[in-house]
Amino acid sequence: MRIGKRVAxxxxxVHNGMAVSDKDGILxxxxxTVASIEECIDLIDDSVIEIYVGLPLNLQGVATKxxxxxxxxxxxxxxxxSIPIRLIDExxxxxxxxxxxxxxxxxxxxxxxxxxxxxxxxxxxxALLIERNTGAQPGKSLEELE
Numbered sequence: 001m002r003i004g005k006r007v008a009x010x011x012x013x014v015h016n017g018m019a020v021s022d023k024d025g026i027l028x029x030x031x032x033t034v035a036s037i038e039e040c041i042d043l044i045d046d047s048v049i050e051i052y053v054g055l056p057l058n059l060q061g062v063a064t065k066x067x068x069x070x071x072x073x074x075x076x077x078x079x080x081x082s083i084p085i086r087l088i089d090e091x092x093x094x095x096x097x098x099x100x101x102x103x104x105x106x107x108x109x110x111x112x113x114x115x116x117x118x119x120x121x122x123x124x125x126x127a128l129l130i131e132r133n134t135g136a137q138p139g140k141s142l143e144e145l146e
Contacts, residue, residue: 001131004050008051044081050085055139086141
């Protein structure tokens with residue numbers, strides 16, 4: 001497992017959830033919910049070795065309207081930062097986040113404030129699991145998707 005923090009971003013129509021790992025890539029924690037790419041960039045420091053952007057696909061693995069939004073967001077990050085960007089299949093992460101928040105007793109209104117962050121945590125945990133189990137970089141680079 002490589003040493004260094006990773007950041008995951010769940011790109012939404014209104015808000016973007018962010019999560020961050022520890023430098024050892026063991027723990028994924030909610031970081032913030034932000035409205036703009038600039039706010040995301042402001043929260044990413046020099047110790048981050050990789051950024052994972054959730055790639056929304058439908059259950060059959062086919063691109064959706066949200067896929068184009070996430071790809072545009074990832075390209076904008078890549079143009080603004082010198083940190084590698086990887087896209088991670090995010091199918092069902094928001095549903096998982098909503099379920100987890102309900103299980104801890106959060107109402108739909110209370111969950112609304114944190115669901116994007118929890119979806120980013122799910123993306124990050126998935127990416128870390130892939131790297132831990134395979135030794136390979138998780139997801140796909142922007143170049144691989146073009």
